[in-house]
Amino acid sequence: xxxxxxxxxDIAGASFSIHPMSDQFIEIIKGALEEADTSKVxxxxxxxxxxxxxxxxxVFDVTxxxxxxxxxxxxxxxxxxxxxxxxxxxxxxxxxLAEDEIPLNAEHVKHIKQRVAAKFSLYPLGGGNYMDVxxxxxxxxxxxxxxxxxxxxxRLDGEAIAIFDGLEKVFKATVEGGSSHTVMTVSMSAxxxxxxxxxxxx
Amino acid sequence: xxxxxxxxxDIAGASFSIHPMSDQFIEIIKGALEEADTSKVxxxxxxxxxxxxxxxxxVFDVTxxxxxxxxxxxxxxxxxxxxxxxxxxxxxxxxxLAEDEIPLNAEHVKHIKQRVAAKFSLYPLGGGNYMDVxxxxxxxxxxxxxxxxxxxxxRLDGEAIAIFDGLEKVFKATVEGGSSHTVMTVSMSAxxxxxxxxxxxx
Numbered sequence: 368x369x370x371x372x373x374x375x376x377d378i379a380g381a382s383f384s385i386h387p388m389s390d391q392f393i394e395i396i397k398g399a400l401e402e403a404d405t406s407k408v409x410x411x412x413x414x415x416x417x418x419x420x421x422x423x424x425x426v427f428d429v430t431x432x433x434x435x436x437x438x439x440x441x442x443x444x445x446x447x448x449x450x451x452x453x454x455x456x457x458x459x460x461x462x463x464l465a466e467d468e469i470p471l472n473a474e475h476v477k478h479i480k481q482r483v484a485a486k487f488s489l490y491p492l493g494g495g496n497y498m499d500v501x502x503x504x505x506x507x508x509x510x511x512x513x514x515x516x517x518x519x520x521x522r523l524d525g526e527a528i529a530i531f532d533g534l535e536k537v538f539k540a541t542v543e544g545g546s547s548h549t550v551m552t553v554s555m556s557a558x559x560x561x562x563x564x565x566x567x568x569x
Numbered sequence: 570x571x572x573x574x575x576x577x578x579d580i581a582g583a584s585f586s587i588h589p590m591s592d593q594f595i596e597i598i599k600g601a602l603e604e605a606d607t608s609k610v611x612x613x614x615x616x617x618x619x620x621x622x623x624x625x626x627x628v629f630d631v632t633x634x635x636x637x638x639x640x641x642x643x644x645x646x647x648x649x650x651x652x653x654x655x656x657x658x659x660x661x662x663x664x665x666l667a668e669d670e671i672p673l674n675a676e677h678v679k680h681i682k683q684r685v686a687a688k689f690s691l692y693p694l695g696g697g698n699y700m701d702v703x704x705x706x707x708x709x710x711x712x713x714x715x716x717x718x719x720x721x722x723x724r725l726d727g728e729a730i731a732i733f734d735g736l737e738k739v740f741k742a743t744v745e746g747g748s749s750h751t752v753m754t755v756s757m758s759a760x761x762x763x764x765x766x767x768x769x770x771x
Contacts (some may be wrong), residue, residue: 384647389590411720492694518584
């Protein structure tokens, strides 16, 4: 049967896309993928999205780095991701769970200044008080970045690195709080001509 | 409290983005938004996404039309959407529930030929046998387009119009099956240099 397979596992993953609104989109995407150190995750790119799988720390580390590298092109770049834990699909990337917890890209990208606007939604699946979990994690996010209401999502404004770090903390807290199958979607926009998220490196 | 507000309502909605990978992204986005007839939905565009709200039929009709108009530019265009019913956020668009069920764009776009590759995920929130609902709806999707497995999603290959129509049917069946809060995410790609989804109008 073809489906979103779900079994219990500690493997995390993300299906994501980088969309540079530029004629140079291929160069920007390829450059960002190459500049990030992805040696602690299983990564596979097809014509719709890129999938990364491994320890949660590395999944966030790699996606954060790839977005930061793409955004510093100064072009309008959108990032769209679905993070997931508890629904591995298969065991292909399980070997990567043997990696240590030390992120390979964090030091390299932490000084990149990039204002962004983002929207995220948290979906603790499998029932229970899922709305309470969502509300408490949105409250927690306020420690890290500016938080406001959006339709079907929560809006975040701030530095890209701070937002990714906040998303990672919120995702981890949801998993540690007992959610057996956690999904989080993120839309992020940098250098849009219609917003205040500008590249301060230029 | 700032949150993904949820109350019971029949209002559906989508938060979506069109990402043309082109220096002409503004013209393509604005042109597609203008070409679609959005008079039966509440629509609001900010710097991250566009939100449409109203009857489910019109939410799918409008998003399908906007994507089809953008893709016929021949540029590589990505579409990212989160459809939702049962989590309205507020009642701002409730007046639009008085509209009839006749879609305004379907006739105009149904002859647009556009091969695409897409990935979708269905999230019936609020507990219950949510994985059974997902599996049965993925099976149902096979009537409409080519279906295959992807990480954290189900892959669809075919004509854009057929895929949107299949997504609408699957979403409606999930709601009618008793899901009180239904979310569906969609990533779609047209005219990618790395895939077989080419614009057959050119």
